[in-house]
Amino acid sequence: MARFATGITVLTAAGERPHGMTANAFSSVSLDPPLVLCCVSRAARMHASIVAAGSFAVSILAAGQRETARHFADWRRPAGMAQFDAVGWEPGPRTGAPLLDGALAWLECDLEQAHEAGDHSIFVGAVLNAGRGSAADALVFYAGGYHLFDDHTRATA
Numbered sequence: 001m002a003r004f005a006t007g008i009t010v011l012t013a014a015g016e017r018p019h020g021m022t023a024n025a026f027s028s029v030s031l032d033p034p035l036v037l038c039c040v041s042r043a044a045r046m047h048a049s050i051v052a053a054g055s056f057a058v059s060i061l062a063a064g065q066r067e068t069a070r071h072f073a074d075w076r077r078p079a080g081m082a083q084f085d086a087v088g089w090e091p092g093p094r095t096g097a098p099l100l101d102g103a104l105a106w107l108e109c110d111l112e113q114a115h116e117a118g119d120h121s122i123f124v125g126a127v128l129n130a131g132r133g134s135a136a137d138a139l140v141f142y143a144g145g146y147h148l149f150d151d152h153t154r155a156t157a
Contacts, residue, residue, distance in 0.1 A: 002142075002144050003143065005142040005147075006025075006026075006140065006142075007024065007060060007061070007139070008060075008061045008069050008139045008141050009022070009038075009058050009059060009060050009061060010022055010023070010058075010059045010061065010068065010103075011046055011050070011056055012056065012058075012098040013046065013052070013053040014053055014091065014092075014095055015053035015096070016052055016053075017048055018049065018080055018081050018084075018097075019045050019049035019079075020046075020072045020084065020098060021040070021044060021045075021046040022069045023040070023046075024141045025038060025120075026039075026058060029124060034126070034127035034130075035112065035124055035125065035126055035127065036107060036109060036124070037122055037123060037124050038056070038058065038122075038123050039117070039121070039122050040121055043119065047121060050111060050123055051111070053097070054111050055094075055108070055109060055125075055128075056097060056108075056109055056111065056123065056125060057092050057095055057097035057108045057109070058107045059099055059100035059103035059105075059106045060103055060104045060105045060138075061103060061138075062102055062133065062135035062137060062138065063135070063137035063138060063139050063148040065103070069139060071083075071086055071087065084098050088100070088102065089101055092106075092108040093108075093129060094108045094128040094129045095109075095110075095128065099131075102133060103133050104133055105131065106130070106132075107127050107130045108129040109125025109126055109128060110125060110126045110128055111123060111125060112125055
């Protein structure tokens, strides 16, 4: 799967178990109604946070947010709300989940469905709120590392 290029997100949840996690297993599912999915290991703290909150947020990272991606991928970061001290954020108006400053876009979702799949759960979220930031370039994960994708890079036919 390292040969499959993906965007980078940070999933967040509020409530009694606030948490954030870097994730690239994220996708749009439906436009009508607007649904997205994310895949989270059942052993991850994020799994329990999403289930407890019944909702989650997704911040789609911009090219300049490589350190943010690394921060939320590091299991040694502080637990709870203290892990968000290292980044700028604001609570989502619908879920209270942290929305990260500087993101390309963000979504707030109600947890609509959860499906077991191997050692992960596939969480389907009903989009409650969405917005976009002013950044134009994306952060991409490919071949085990972070790469930049800008709006000037296009495949040729």
